[in-house]
Amino acid sequence: MNKLxxxxxxxxxxxxxxxxxxxxxATGNFPFLSSYNLENxxxxxxxFGVLSIAAAFVIVTxxxxxxxxxxVCVSGCVLPWLLGSCGLPSWLALPAVLLLSAAxxxxxGFLVVGLRLQPFVVTxxxxxxxxxxxxxxxxxxxxxxGDAGEGLRWLATGKIxxxxxxxxxxxxxxLTLVAVATGLIWQRTVWGRHLFALGRNEEAARFxxxxxxxxxxxxxxxxxxxxxxxxxxxxxxxxxxxxSNFGNFYELYAIAGAVLGGVALRGGExxxxxxxxGAALMQLLSNTINLVANSNQLEFAVVGAVILMGAAFDExxxxxxxxxxxxxxxTI
Amino acid sequence: MLLSAHGVSKSFPGVLALDDVSIEARCGEVVALxxxxxxxxxxxxxxxxxxxxxxTGSVLLDGEQVDLHSPIDALHRGIALIHQELSLCDxxxxxxxxxxxxxxxxxxxxxxxxxxxITRHWTSRLGLDVDPQTKVSSLRPGQLQMxxxxxxxxxxxxxxxxxxxxxxxxxxxxxxxxxxxxxLKLKGIAVIYITxxxxxxxxxxxxxxxxxxxxxxxxxxxxxxxxxxxVHLMVGRELSGKIRRPHQPGEVALEVHGVxxxxxxxxxxxxxxxxxxxxxxxxxxxxxxSELLRAxxxxxxPLDGSVQIAGDSLPLGDPRKAVSAGVALLxxxxxxxxxxxxxxxxxxxxxxxxxxxxxxxxxxxxxEVAEASIQELGITCSSADQLAGSLSGGNQxxxxxxxxxxxxxxxxxxxxxxxxxxxxxxxxxxRRLDDLAQDGLAVLFVSSELEExxxxxxxxxxxxDGEIRGQLSGDERTEKNIMLLATGAEVS
Numbered sequence: 001m002n003k004l005x006x007x008x009x010x011x012x013x014x015x016x017x018x019x020x021x022x023x024x025x026a027t028g029n030f031p032f033l034s035s036y037n038l039e040n041x042x043x044x045x046x047x048f049g050v051l052s053i054a055a056a057f058v059i060v061t062x063x064x065x066x067x068x069x070x071x072v073c074v075s076g077c078v079l080p081w082l083l084g085s086c087g088l089p090s091w092l093a094l095p096a097v098l099l100l101s102a103a104x105x106x107x108x109g110f111l112v113v114g115l116r117l118q119p120f121v122v123t124x125x126x127x128x129x130x131x132x133x134x135x136x137x138x139x140x141x142x143x144x145x146g147d148a149g150e151g152l153r154w155l156a157t158g159k160i161x162x163x164x165x166x167x168x169x170x171x172x173x174x175l176t177l178v179a180v181a182t183g184l185i186w187q188r189t190v191w192g193r194h195l196f197a198l199g200r201n202e203e204a205a206r207f208x209x210x211x212x213x214x215x216x217x218x219x220x221x222x223x224x225x226x227x228x229x230x231x232x233x234x235x236x237x238x239x240x241x242x243x244s245n246f247g248n249f250y251e252l253y254a255i256a257g258a259v260l261g262g263v264a265l266r267g268g269e270x271x272x273x274x275x276x277x278g279a280a281l282m283q284l285l286s287n288t289i290n291l292v293a294n295s296n297q298l299e300f301a302v303v304g305a306v307i308l309m310g311a312a313f314d315e316x317x318x319x320x321x322x323x324x325x326x327x328x329x330x331t332i
Numbered sequence: 333m334l335l336s337a338h339g340v341s342k343s344f345p346g347v348l349a350l351d352d353v354s355i356e357a358r359c360g361e362v363v364a365l366x367x368x369x370x371x372x373x374x375x376x377x378x379x380x381x382x383x384x385x386x387x388t389g390s391v392l393l394d395g396e397q398v399d400l401h402s403p404i405d406a407l408h409r410g411i412a413l414i415h416q417e418l419s420l421c422d423x424x425x426x427x428x429x430x431x432x433x434x435x436x437x438x439x440x441x442x443x444x445x446x447x448x449x450i451t452r453h454w455t456s457r458l459g460l461d462v463d464p465q466t467k468v469s470s471l472r473p474g475q476l477q478m479x480x481x482x483x484x485x486x487x488x489x490x491x492x493x494x495x496x497x498x499x500x501x502x503x504x505x506x507x508x509x510x511x512x513x514x515x516l517k518l519k520g521i522a523v524i525y526i527t528x529x530x531x532x533x534x535x536x537x538x539x540x541x542x543x544x545x546x547x548x549x550x551x552x553x554x555x556x557x558x559x560x561x562x563v564h565l566m567v568g569r570e571l572s573g574k575i576r577r578p579h580q581p582g583e584v585a586l587e588v589h590g591v592x593x594x595x596x597x598x599x600x601x602x603x604x605x606x607x608x609x610x611x612x613x614x615x616x617x618x619x620x621x622s623e624l625l626r627a628x629x630x631x632x633x634p635l636d637g638s639v640q641i642a643g644d645s646l647p648l649g650d651p652r653k654a655v656s657a658g659v660a661l662l663x664x665x666x667x668x669x670x671x672x673x674x675x676x677x678x679x680x681x682x683x684x685x686x687x688x689x690x691x692x693x694x695x696x697x698x699x700e701v702a703e704a705s706i707q708e709l710g711i712t713c714s715s716a717d718q719l720a721g722s723l724s725g726g727n728q729x730x731x732x733x734x735x736x737x738x739x740x741x742x743x744x745x746x747x748x749x750x751x752x753x754x755x756x757x758x759x760x761x762x763r764r765l766d767d768l769a770q771d772g773l774a775v776l777f778v779s780s781e782l783e784e785x786x787x788x789x790x791x792x793x794x795x796x797d798g799e800i801r802g803q804l805s806g807d808e809r810t811e812k813n814i815m816l817l818a819t820g821a822e823v824s
Binding site for chain 2: 190193198208
């Protein structure tokens with residue numbers, strides 16, 4: 001909980017600094033606070049937040065999913081194809097894409113649980129395979145939505161007007177739904193309880209009668225399903241996808257957001273709220289760089305540096321606490 | 333008869349862990365199971381709890397033969413094992429851990445309030461005064477032990493198997509545990525209680541079953557229980573008159589002053605070992621012996637204290653400097669700490685000394701060292717290029733010894749040097765250590781095998797709770813005296 005407050009505080013500080021640094025003396029405006037910028041920021045947060053929750057699902061079991069970006073690419077290319085070339089109606093195309101994504105997760109789960117392969121290897125190969133297949137499938141052509149799926153596009157580009165100038169973008173509503181559902185699953189259901197138990201100590205969970213294998217598979221399915229949902233949002237947002245770069249590196253954004261939000265890579269630890277805050281900090285930083293430097297060349301470097309500092313700070317605090325505990329024990 | 337095992341045998345690759353062992357427990361009875369380390373107690377207990385299946389023999393519950401194929405199966409039949417290694421998932425809350433795998437639910441949702449109420453009921457009955465929402469990771473070892481018991485009772489266990497439950501408890505917690513056990517007895521629950529502490533057996537046990545070298549070594553009834561009778565049950569065999577070369581101690585090679593380890597921050601260790609002297613550290617598991625050796629070698633940083641090698645003070649917490657000062661450690665866990673199992677015999681043997689030949693891999697040196705050690709220690713392998721992991725335990729241990737001897741140490745530390753080593757290799761290791769002592773090496777070793785301690789050591793230091801509680805030399809060095817010191821009784 002303290003950690004969440006820390007991230008929230010950091011978000012606040014970065015937001016204030018950005019507001020100040022992006023001040024335009026000529027017009028007297030604060031570009032960061034413009035409703036255009038805020039809406040955009042929230043829209044991106046909605047989409048990347050879904051991916052971070054996807055990554056967290058697998059990380060709490062002690063695994064990792066590196067294929068998220070490529071699954072985004074798959075759903076981003078297949079959705080326009082189904083809507084356009086196949087002429088499927090929206091209400092059929094979206095579930096079909098989600099089903100395909102879930103099937104990818106099922107396949108990962110089978111390889112990890114059934115064949116006992118390392119999650120890192122399985123999903124790293126997934127990362128390469130799905131992108132390669134998609135590039136071949138589309139012939140490296142841009143897959144455009146055109147006029148198809150007009151209704152669906154609201155999910156990505158629509159907004160709920162709050163005031164005259166500002167509306168809540170639809171993706172942030174999608175993220176809210178996903179986050180609430182995930183929070184309920186993690187905190188309130190038997191499934192979530194078992195997921196965290198096996199993430200910390202798989203043997204102990206198994207000896208307590210927890211169906212560890214099935215649960216792990218379900219975690220991979222949830223992850224890919226959410227990654228697929230994220231992919232749909234991205235393609236609906238920009239209207240087209242190109243297999244060679246659509247969703248590139250998104251798995252790293254997703255994992256970084258989750259880890260920054262306090263999901264421990266060793267498993268069994270994490271809160272959905274933390275994941276959302278972690279993703280928010282990532283998007284905020286990228287926004288800051290765009291506004292302040294007017295280019296995104298430094299983006300990766302700054303994001304990397306922030307995560308590194310977070311990890312180092314975390315480790316130092318942990319050691320300090322352990323050191324104090326030993327000292328206390330000594331004086332008794 | 334509630335639970336019994338008859339004629340149970342179990343072997344693991346290369347070891348016959350249990351040989352025709354039987355044990356019985358009645359309703360409302362506390363049966364103590366005693367034996368030295370490696371006597372087969374844990375294997376027997378794991379068979380009763382469904383973690384292992386016996387090769388031959390049968391387990392009977394209520395007089396009917398049962399096939400326990402998993403711990404959860406045993407638990408459903410009412411047999412619960414309270415085992416420290418199988419610790420809980422410590423990211424859960426107390427009530428989460430109580431109900432793990434058997435959550436109360438409505439549809440997919442957890443009934444947290446109901447579970448907390450039942451948890452509170454059981455924990456308060458056991459005197460475990462914690463909120464059900466407390467994280468398991470913040471409990472003390474004694475509280476964890478109580479939580480495990482509460483969990484077993486919650487699942488309606490009729491047989492409770494407790495593996496050294498008091499090893500990490502304070503005296504107050506021990507007293508409370510004893511009260512709980514007495515209460516369980518009255519309820520008709522059978523308790524199988526494994527312990528090293530003889531005083532606990534005198535307080536608690538209705539019957540004592542002894543195991544030695546994987547066989548039943550006898551049984552005592554409550555009326556017959558005495559310290560001497562128990563020690564006899566554990567140790568049993570008469571000491572055969574093995575010949576030990578008298579070592580001639582020279583000047584002090586290892587001087588340890590005021591070393592405190594993290595395991596026992598309040599206990600100070602002082603000791604010294606002379607050149608040509610063989611000193612053993614005896615004691616029970618968890619007495620802080622391995623932690624001491626690890627601190628001396630520098631793989632763990634001691635809290636404070638000083639170590640001198642042949643008069644020069646040794647920087648602490650730096651194994652690399654320890655090696656160049658002439659210290660070597662044969663670690664407790666051969667497979668993970670002693671060897672690189674996926675590398676060859678020659679690569680393992682040359683590892684600590686290879687850097688002395690400069691930057692480039694000196695393959696000639698590597699094979700020379702390997703050949704010399706293989707000759708000297710009688711390592712049986714098809715070639716020096718065989719993978720270390722494919723050798724027997726005894727040959728692996730000889731490799732660990734050989735690689736350290738190649739560094740030409742002044743002080744050799746060994747942690748359980750013959751664990752999992754067959755009889756032949758064991759004798760060769762003993763002979764080699766004896767020779768080395770003759771040549772002026774200072775040897776300090778930890779061993780749980782009393783026979784080995786008495787055979788090799790000139791002096792025996794006995795540790796308990798992180799402190800050296802006594803020193804035995806000459807005629808005082810008897811198995812009985814060691815056990816008495818290690819379990820906390822006075823030397824008679």
